[in-house]
Amino acid sequence: MIQTFSWDHVIFLLRGATWTLSLSIISFLVGGAVALLLAPLRVLGPSPVRASISGYVQIVQATPLLIVVFLAFYGLSFLNIHLPPLFAAGISLSIYSSAFLIEIWRGCIQAIGRPQWEAGDALALSLVQQLRYIILPQAFRIAIPPTVGFMVQVVKNTSVVALIGFVELTRAGQLLNNITFQPFAVFLTVAAIYFCVCFPLSLTSKYLSWRINVAHR
Amino acid sequence: MSPIVELKRISKSYGAVKVFEGISLSVKPGEVVAVIGRSGSGKSTMLRCINGLERIQGGEIHVAGHCIKPETKNLQELRLDVGMVFQSYALFPHLTVRENITLAPRVVKKLRSEEADAVAASVLKSVGLIEKIDAYPDSLSGGQQQRVAIARALAMKPKVMLFDEVTSALDPELTGEVLKVMEELAAAGMTMILVTHEMRFAENIADTTVFMHKGKIWEEGASNELFTNPKTPELRGFIQA
Numbered sequence: 001m002i003q004t005f006s007w008d009h010v011i012f013l014l015r016g017a018t019w020t021l022s023l024s025i026i027s028f029l030v031g032g033a034v035a036l037l038l039a040p041l042r043v044l045g046p047s048p049v050r051a052s053i054s055g056y057v058q059i060v061q062a063t064p065l066l067i068v069v070f071l072a073f074y075g076l077s078f079l080n081i082h083l084p085p086l087f088a089a090g091i092s093l094s095i096y097s098s099a100f101l102i103e104i105w106r107g108c109i110q111a112i113g114r115p116q117w118e119a120g121d122a123l124a125l126s127l128v129q130q131l132r133y134i135i136l137p138q139a140f141r142i143a144i145p146p147t148v149g150f151m152v153q154v155v156k157n158t159s160v161v162a163l164i165g166f167v168e169l170t171r172a173g174q175l176l177n178n179i180t181f182q183p184f185a186v187f188l189t190v191a192a193i194y195f196c197v198c199f200p201l202s203l204t205s206k207y208l209s210w211r212i213n214v215a216h217r
Numbered sequence: 218m219s220p221i222v223e224l225k226r227i228s229k230s231y232g233a234v235k236v237f238e239g240i241s242l243s244v245k246p247g248e249v250v251a252v253i254g255r256s257g258s259g260k261s262t263m264l265r266c267i268n269g270l271e272r273i274q275g276g277e278i279h280v281a282g283h284c285i286k287p288e289t290k291n292l293q294e295l296r297l298d299v300g301m302v303f304q305s306y307a308l309f310p311h312l313t314v315r316e317n318i319t320l321a322p323r324v325v326k327k328l329r330s331e332e333a334d335a336v337a338a339s340v341l342k343s344v345g346l347i348e349k350i351d352a353y354p355d356s357l358s359g360g361q362q363q364r365v366a367i368a369r370a371l372a373m374k375p376k377v378m379l380f381d382e383v384t385s386a387l388d389p390e391l392t393g394e395v396l397k398v399m400e401e402l403a404a405a406g407m408t409m410i411l412v413t414h415e416m417r418f419a420e421n422i423a424d425t426t427v428f429m430h431k432g433k434i435w436e437e438g439a440s441n442e443l444f445t446n447p448k449t450p451e452l453r454g455f456i457q458a
């Protein structure tokens with residue numbers, strides 16, 4: 001039976017959106033934690049460690065996200081490891097995010113010039129202390145815009161998990177369209193919800209950068 | 218008096234490129250040594266070997282009871298006793314003047330923050346910048362930034378101070394304030410090794426001047442003697458230039 005697009009349907013979409021949001025947050029937190037550990041090692045670790053991290057980044061970046069998702073979901077079930085869709089989706093998005101965040105943050109760490117390290121050396125700070133007190137705080141400031149830019153990409157890219165049957169925002173829209181046949185109403189609403197998630201992120205980025213600049217100048 | 222800094226036939230190369238070989242130098246406590254020479258003669262490199270910013274390939278360095286050899290890894294103890302000031306100031310831009318100065322005393326020497334603040338106030342007074350204690354580096358002039366950098370090094374209570382062309386990045390009208398601070402430090406008895414292009418300062422303030430040329434210590438002696446009576450044609454040419 002064909003239904004008319006109604007308020008109830010918007011609620012249905014919003015429920016999908018909470019999954020989009022949760023997945024984005026999970027992948028950012030898990031991927032971010034991994035990257036926070038690996039990005040400094042990528043810059044400072046012994047060369048085998050640097051090479052392995054670099055290899056990991058290259059491989060993940062060269063693999064379409066959808067394939068990572070399929071591998072986590074179907075590939076592992078083939079090995080008799082059955083992950084629930086939420087888990088498979090969370091893991092693959094986290095892997096994806098970690099690789100890109102490692103690369104973004106590596107650049108930010110490397111943007112802090114050698115004199116800053118040497119000043120730390122000359123003051124007898126250990127490597128970890130130099131990172132903690134001198135390098136990372138400065139890298140953090142320049143990392144905000146590209147990091148948030150990437151988060152916006154992640155929010156939108158969560159839609160690929162629809163293909164393992166996960167009903168997030170895009171999939172919810174698709175389902176609705178199938179029963180309402182009102183693609184414009186449905187997908188414009190979907191787009192509007194994406195915008196409502198992503199736009200505040202960009203605003204937050206601008207605000208944070210502004211605040212840091214005000215506080216430090 | 219036994220030397221506080223002693224370079225024993227140290228050599229340094231970058232890959233196949235030799236910067237210097239077999240350099241020896243001895244500095245007594247309280248002595249001020251100026252290092253002069255043409256660009257690329259290895260002055261900075263020699264200075265940076267003294268606190269282990271550059272690894273040496275041969276020889277050894279003794280500083281205030283510590284020893285650096287080519288294989289030495291742990292440099293922290295030595296660096297606690299050696300302060301260094303760079304041409305580019307290298308202040309930490311995200312920290313206030315106070316935080317720049319107290320960082321190492323707090324995290325390396327584990328001073329409580331009141332103690333560290335007291336040290337910061339005292340070293341800032343000695344460079345005449347106590348009123349800038351809460352400023353950020355980029356609100357200061359170059360001369361002020363360099364004085365903060367000197368204060369930051371002094372806050373660790375070093376036994377030896379290294380200066381690498383600390384006035385070279387400054388506008389000419391700002392060099393005076395920095396040189397004055399260094400002169401006061403010398404008068405207070407600090408052992409100092411400074412790479413400089415300020416010939417007048419080297420002649421008047423340094424006890425000893427070392428002329429580096431082609432990766433060697435070409436000529437060395439009491440500053441007044443060396444400047445008025447250079448022995449080698451290379452030094453004569455350099456002073457006249």
Ligand SMILES: Nc1ncnc2c1ncn2[C@@H]1O[C@H](COP(=O)(O)OP(=O)(O)OP(=O)(O)O)[C@@H](O)[C@H]1O
Pocket residue numbers: 231234236254255256257258259260261262263
């Ligand atoms: N990281 C490096 N890699 C390779 N060569 C280097 C490096 N650092 C310095 N050199 C070389 O070592 C030599 C000595 O350099 P150094 O910076 O010590 O000279 P300097 O006397 O301080 O010169 P300046 O007056 O220009 O500061 C130069 O020939 C320089 O090109």
Ligand SMILES: [Mg+2]
Pocket residue numbers: 260261262382412
């Ligand atoms: Mg130099």
